[in-house]
Amino acid sequence: MSATAGDQVRFSIGSSFENVATLAEEVSDLCKNRKVSSPDAIDVLRLCLAEALNNIVEHAYEGAEGRPIFADVRLKSDRYEVMLIDEGKPMPGGKLPDGSCEFDSDELDELPEGGFGWMLIRSQMDTVEYERRDGCNILRLEKTFSA
Amino acid sequence: MRFASEKVGDVVVMSLEERRLDSRTVAEFREAAREAFRDDCGFYVLDLSAVGFMDSAGVGALVGLLKYLGRHRRLELCGLKPTVRKIFRLTRLEKVFTIRDSKEACIAASRSLRSASRARG
Numbered sequence: 001m002s003a004t005a006g007d008q009v010r011f012s013i014g015s016s017f018e019n020v021a022t023l024a025e026e027v028s029d030l031c032k033n034r035k036v037s038s039p040d041a042i043d044v045l046r047l048c049l050a051e052a053l054n055n056i057v058e059h060a061y062e063g064a065e066g067r068p069i070f071a072d073v074r075l076k077s078d079r080y081e082v083m084l085i086d087e088g089k090p091m092p093g094g095k096l097p098d099g100s101c102e103f104d105s106d107e108l109d110e111l112p113e114g115g116f117g118w119m120l121i122r123s124q125m126d127t128v129e130y131e132r133r134d135g136c137n138i139l140r141l142e143k144t145f146s147a
Numbered sequence: 148m149r150f151a152s153e154k155v156g157d158v159v160v161m162s163l164e165e166r167r168l169d170s171r172t173v174a175e176f177r178e179a180a181r182e183a184f185r186d187d188c189g190f191y192v193l194d195l196s197a198v199g200f201m202d203s204a205g206v207g208a209l210v211g212l213l214k215y216l217g218r219h220r221r222l223e224l225c226g227l228k229p230t231v232r233k234i235f236r237l238t239r240l241e242k243v244f245t246i247r248d249s250k251e252a253c254i255a256a257s258r259s260l261r262s263a264s265r266a267r268g
Contacts, residue, residue: 017171043230050202054170105242108218113211116203116238123237 002026009073014066015086020053027073027082037077037147044124044143045080051117052084052139060088060137081142087135096130099123148175152183158257159186160250162194168205176205180212189220190260192253196226206234213243221245221260223253 002011009030013019028046036042053069061067072083091097099118103111122128127142149164161183168176184191193209195201209224216222223245227235235241247253 017169021167021169021171043233046200047202047230047234050169050200054202054204058170101238103239105239108214111210111214111243113207113214114203116206120203120234120237 007074007076009075011071011073013069013071015057015061015069015088016065017054017057019069020050020057023053023069023071024050027071030073031075031080034075035077036075036080038145041080041143041145045082048121048124048141049082049084051121052141055117056084056086056088056137060086060090062089078146079142079144081140084137084139084141086137088137090132090137091130094132096128148172148179150179150183154186154188155250155254156257157188157261158190158192158254159184159188160192160194160254162197162250164197166197167200168195168198168208169200169202170204173204173208176208177211181215184212184216190257191216191220191222192250193222193224194226194250195224195231196228198231199228201231201234203234203238206238206240210240210243221257223247223256225250225253 002009011023011026013023024046027049028042031042031045049071056069057063068087070085074081097118099122101112101115101119121141125141125143127140129140131138151162151164153160161180165172180193213222225247226249227246235244235246247256
């Protein structure tokens, strides 16, 4: 479901991995329709949105389905900004994970099978900000790119 | 999880027939891969040409598969679309996996590996 106000489009879904996948595709389609200039930046947004939203479903809502998630999306040809809002549990320690994911590629048994999500988001977005306000988690992602 | 599997010589090739390997599908994938790779041939190829989207859960499941197969069984990946390839680069996991363009390239690699090990005797 989506609603447009000015240059902002608000998407709302109930928490589930299924809906996350659909929302990430819808935002990606919106980028193409609104002439976001860089296909690479659209792929990055689709991936980072999926990562951040999955994190909300899995951790903030602890896998519970049907809880509210909002995504406010602003698109320009060379820039996007997305605000994700949920009513789930706050981030541990009230702050974003640092996204570090170090490993020795020769040590098969020690390789991590998770923890790549925040690393991807932090490495690909220009801005990643988190705030807890009025019982909500607010995550803001922003990126500027050239065509 | 839809997939096809075939045995070419001593190599088992599993070709995913899904567009996504992500949080939603990884549990099914784990089960399907263990089924497809239960043959004890020692050389396994995962063809990802149908996959257009993979997230960190998907790539994590591939690490899990690599660890499951262990050091004495070999896993190679092929057919990665640019967007899928990119996630291997961003997570630095491309150093961990052997990635080739096509399943034919993987099968050829298995043959040269075998003749090299025969030559060593």
